[in-house]
Amino acid sequence: MTFLNEFNQWTPERVQQLIDAAGPAQVEQALANEHLRLMDLAALLSPAAEGYLEQLAQRAHRLTQQRFGKTIQLYAPLYLSNLCCNSCLYCGFNADNQMERRTLSLDEVEAEARILHERGFRHIQLLTGEAPGAVENAYLAAAVQKIRPFFSSISIEVYPMDECGYAQMVAAGVDNLTVYQETYERSLYDELHPYGPKRDFDWRLNAAERGGSAGLRSIGIGALLGLSDWRKEGFYVGLHARYLAKHFWRSRINISFPRLRPADGGFKPLAPVSDAALVQLICVMRLLMPDSALVLSTRESASLRDHLLPLGITQISAGSSTSPGGYGQQAESSQQFAIDDDRDAEEICSMLRAQGYDPVFKDWDRAFLDNSNR
Structure with a gap:
């Protein structure tokens, strides 16, 4: 049984009914449970849980401290190419957008x-x-091998591959995969992807488990917030995360919370997500997945990122560029989306230390994996 089989059992109508049926009693029971059931997940995502946000935040904070202590891992994105044949209406790389396109040479990647x-x-x-x-x-494999000496952990967020492709990435030195479903609402997904290989909803949905089968150390998922109702998207992200954690227990499951940002093409959020909603979603994901890394990128403002840290966030990006060659040449005209928090790594570290956190640039090395196989 693949996740697709389980996913198909949870129709949007069924999920909506479960969320709508939740009241204060269901929210309080969910908050009292050590391990969340799916009905608890729906209750904590429901409007009825809005009055319990402080309790949610306190429990999420305690769980995060127990599991991760006072550490925040830092990472940086590196865009290799903005060439794209997909027509994703919300993305700056949309094939229909008129923009400067480039793919970095291996020397430029280095x-x-x-x-x-x-x-x-x-x-x-x-x-x-x-x-x-x-x-x-x-x-991609050549690029990974080129930069492997510089980094202890290399993640990819690229097009979906088959299991052999992911195995090829693992052999080259990749240990992390991130693949967002964008939206779990199938009909909306079809509307947002008029043409291109990304139009295949099922192929993308099963990409994470193909990565797990190939032996990737961690698997990151998430929905692009602002496309559809965040409560239902949150339910499906939780359902997906639970499935992956059960079937690929050797891999760590990471959950990201990307909100739509301005990009070439001028796409506007179809279902805007408020800061309060984002807080609720992050807290619920921490309660559902206590040992998962929760990731917040520079899509969010500096002030909001600073305030969200205690609620469960364990990984953040810093000093990001969303353009190929953007670190050396600042080619901002070809960015995928506009970032909001433009602080560099040094400024982020200063903020973290001021809040009592330890910024961590390295918490993994391939030698750990190599030693475990001896």
């Missing part, structure tokens, strides 16, 4: 990697558009 290494980063995330014939597995 130059960008050196800059990030010099800034202290040891965890890096590689990103691309989807462009068969220009950006393929062989290019």
